[in-house]
Amino acid sequence: MPKKKLPPAEMPVADHAFYGLVWAGTVLTDRVDRALSKAHDLPVSWFEVLLWLASSPDPVPASVLGNSTMLSRSQVSRVIDALQSRGLVTRTPSTRDARSVEVALTPEGHRLFEAADATRRECLAPVFTDLLDEDDLRALSTVWQKLKANKDA
Template identity: 35%
Template sequence: MASRADSAADPDPFLSGLWRSMMEIHNAVLRDIESELAKHHRISLNEYDTLVNIPPQGIRLRELKNRVVLTQSAVSRVCDRLVERGLVTRLPVAEDARGAVIQLTDAGRKLQRRAARTDAEVLERAFASRLSRAQLESLRDILVQLGAGDHPESSGEG
């Protein structure tokens, strides 16, 4: 008879397969998005993630670091590249010598909108067009339950 410890160590093939499928879909969609962003807009996925997380009024660099899926130093490097390309400005904060506010330039806003449309097209093609609205809503509900729906974009409210 197997002990409880032995059975806990045995992987559940269903769960392992499900997790593997989720990772493969995630990777495939990210590759498609990255490819389309590079092809149509000459930006990386990290640059896009940074651009879409800059609100119209701008954002403190330290707050931006909490919004993107990058390390602190990577966000700074991405912002430096975006400044060099004229897509964002980095403004000093008077009361904080090390602080900075990141704001989109007109060119950055235009690129942000165009790239967001490209992203939406890839998402539609990659999985949204393959599922019914009810299935998409169920998927959203599951992700919210798992804790991945903590972002306003996931709420379905736009």
């Protein structure tokens, strides 16, 4: 006998939308984490730091990484330590703030990021990007930007 579930109509739309965001984030993150770990020995948290570093033409202050990622500052610090031990990033004293360090990808870090990003895109395509059109993707981007902009409200 199949398990009975409530149809979405019996749930307030705001609750259904919230649950959908949580579900999608959890399922997609888990899928990407498994694919990156298997193909590159790279947890999704490490990939997130690489993604932000790869998107910046200049070294990034560690504090900015902490503010940009979904990781805590201590998690960012541990990820940077792990990435540095694998030769994927460098840490240098900041020229603007003597108390800060800046992080940049090494050539090996760029190579790994490119390969891992291809893996991420390939693993998401059948369950995300191939299912959504440009308008859907723009709408999702707008939604998360609104939510993120007001996260401290």
